[in-house]
Amino acid sequence: MGQQADEALLARLSTLIDRPVRVMVVCGTQIRTILKFGISEMVPEQLELVPGPGCSVCVMPEGHIDAYVKIAMQPDVITATCDDLLRVPGSTSSLEELRDAGVWVEVVDAPMEALDLARRYPDKIVVFTAVGFEGAAPDVAEAILEAASEGIENFCVIPSIRLLPPSLDNLFKDPELNIRGLLCSAHVEAITDTEAYAQLARRHHLACAVTGFGVNDILKGLITIVDQLRSAQPDRDNPFAGITSNAETTRVQKMLSEVFFATDSDWRGLGSIAGSGFVIRDELSLYDATKRFNIRIQQGEEPLECRCAEIISGKCLPTECPAFGISCSTRNPIGPCMVAQEGICASYLRYTFGQT
Numbered sequence: 001m002g003q004q005a006d007e008a009l010l011a012r013l014s015t016l017i018d019r020p021v022r023v024m025v026v027c028g029t030q031i032r033t034i035l036k037f038g039i040s041e042m043v044p045e046q047l048e049l050v051p052g053p054g055c056s057v058c059v060m061p062e063g064h065i066d067a068y069v070k071i072a073m074q075p076d077v078i079t080a081t082c083d084d085l086l087r088v089p090g091s092t093s094s095l096e097e098l099r100d101a102g103v104w105v106e107v108v109d110a111p112m113e114a115l116d117l118a119r120r121y122p123d124k125i126v127v128f129t130a131v132g133f134e135g136a137a138p139d140v141a142e143a144i145l146e147a148a149s150e151g152i153e154n155f156c157v158i159p160s161i162r163l164l165p166p167s168l169d170n171l172f173k174d175p176e177l178n179i180r181g182l183l184c185s186a187h188v189e190a191i192t193d194t195e196a197y198a199q200l201a202r203r204h205h206l207a208c209a210v211t212g213f214g215v216n217d218i219l220k221g222l223i224t225i226v227d228q229l230r231s232a233q234p235d236r237d238n239p240f241a242g243i244t245s246n247a248e249t250t251r252v253q254k255m256l257s258e259v260f261f262a263t264d265s266d267w268r269g270l271g272s273i274a275g276s277g278f279v280i281r282d283e284l285s286l287y288d289a290t291k292r293f294n295i296r297i298q299q300g301e302e303p304l305e306c307r308c309a310e311i312i313s314g315k316c317l318p319t320e321c322p323a324f325g326i327s328c329s330t331r332n333p334i335g336p337c338m339v340a341q342e343g344i345c346a347s348y349l350r351y352t353f354g355q356t
Helices: 003-015 026-038 061-074 097-101 111-120 135-150 163-173 184-188 194-203 215-230 246-259 282-287 308-312 344-352
Strands: 021-025 047-051 075-083 106-109 127-133 157-160 181-185 208-209 260-267 272-280
Touching: 003 026, 003 215, 021 026, 026 047, 026 215, 026 260, 026 344, 061 075, 061 097, 061 127, 061 157, 061 308, 075 097, 075 111, 097 106, 097 282, 111 127, 111 157, 127 135, 135 157, 135 246, 135 272, 135 282, 157 282, 163 194, 163 272, 181 194, 194 208, 208 215, 246 260, 272 282, 282 344, 308 344
Parallel strands: 021 047, 021 181, 075 106, 075 127, 127 157, 181 208
Antiparallel strands: 157 272, 260 272
């Protein structure tokens, strides 16, 4: 039944598309599905699916990794981080290399787990690497506010939250990119400022769809995008409206404003983007690890042979990178796109070439 449904959706897509269309797939999980099941080869030739900067680990500048490493080496520190971040190389080392050398690095799935570590080890300072997009910010803010309310002073965060709409807005200013559609994942349901996405769609006249992570979901989303483009009013619909309740949105936005404010932020290979990052307010500076340890995050230099920035910008494919699968592999990664589970290079190598 599932295969028949997919075939019916593909047939529908073939009847709808009558011109070349480039659709940016923002979410790394959806890109992984597209590569795993060969969706790019299934859809009509005129429909091109382009990966975007939708992997939060992939867009971390080398300077942030260096800051994580420097803080992790401080006395009496426990670094709590996600598994994806462990192997991302900085200029001198990675968190995995530090852990192998005896530095205390713990893998956690959520900021509240890091806060629990602080409760269990009151004689240590637990530092959480807060990596993610805007959808991850509420959980980080909640952990900081809970630590403050309980008077837990041995917990802090390295703020590395990135905001996708400003980065996408920056990318879409390039006319050569020629993106006509935007496929967003159901992760948008966790985002409180969906109006930023709606404004982005209107500003760049993009057809948009919010969908799940399965083949069927993605095909339905692509049909929605193509259908909108055929109407000649691609931005007429707001697929982000009503995703979260007003009461919940208000509560979370209030919490975020208590903890963070937006500022210019560096992205790996993309440079500084205005208003694209969250930093912790001065009133809560005790919980900002960069201020607590007096660490200044530098932008860092990217490896010359790595084309990660162009890949996450939709400007080239992993196979166009001279290091891909040769000097850069999942076992010996040069850039984060080959490390993270949602990294486009790692997914491309695994599902297109069958290498792990």
